[in-house]
Amino acid sequence: MKRKYTKSALLLVDIQNEYFYKGKMELDGSYEVASIAKKMLADFRKKRKTVIHIQHIASHKNASLFVSGTYGAQIYEEVMPIEGETIITKDNTNSFSGTELFDYLNTKQIEHLTIVGMMNDMSNDPTVRTAKDLGFRVEVVGNEYAV
Template sequence: MEKDKQPVNRKYTKRALLLIEIQNDYFYKGKMELEGSYEAAYKAKKVLEIFRKKRKPVVHIQHIAASKNDSHFISGTFGAQIFEDVVPIKGEKVFIKYHSNSFYGTGLLEYLEQNGIRHLTIAGMKDNMLVDSTVNTAKDLGFVVDLVSIS
């Protein structure tokens, strides 16, 4: 086994929370309102509070539409903003993404590597599409992943 492909010991790895696309367009009067969005945000907020209390790294992934002709997450709009219950605070990293995978073109991998993070707790909206692609990539890259189902 290659050195960088060694199994990761969960107990001794640095862990971060990755919150994916918990943005206003998924909520009431948003351009892509999801059923259960408020319950999902509540669950994400509880996980976020645990990470903040333990002073663990938190990373927010914010999707911005690649084109102003897209239906939601248009740059500069209220709908594209991160939902108020999980809004980033000082010291929390925010990455903007334009594709479904949070690693693609964002600098996320470099950030995690630079900070020695090898264990991710991931929660986000639209598990079947957006979260899955990020979880699969994280596992392919050798991260230990805990998926928190919020939606």
């Protein structure tokens, strides 16, 4: 029997301190993205839908950005995960590449992804393209701000 509804998840991609004041790569529009993400996060939490935080952690030892354990690598306070929310770490631009994201989404029977994140051209774009190639319905929110 086919389900009458689609299970959705919110993907918050790379909303980390590195992109804000006191980070090593402050971006124009980062606060606008964080504001949009905070609103989407509140909505998904209220509806008790799946929330996934994608956190970039550099894997090479000479990295200058997103170094594990540093202030810059931490998830931005306005969208900090709460108990029960999943954090998936990645070390490249695509949230699916080398991570457990695809398996996790399949386990949860997620069919629709709402994506809010930083660096559209670097992180959101490959994640969105891969999600579509894998058969997910995808909605990108705040695209005009995610620089």
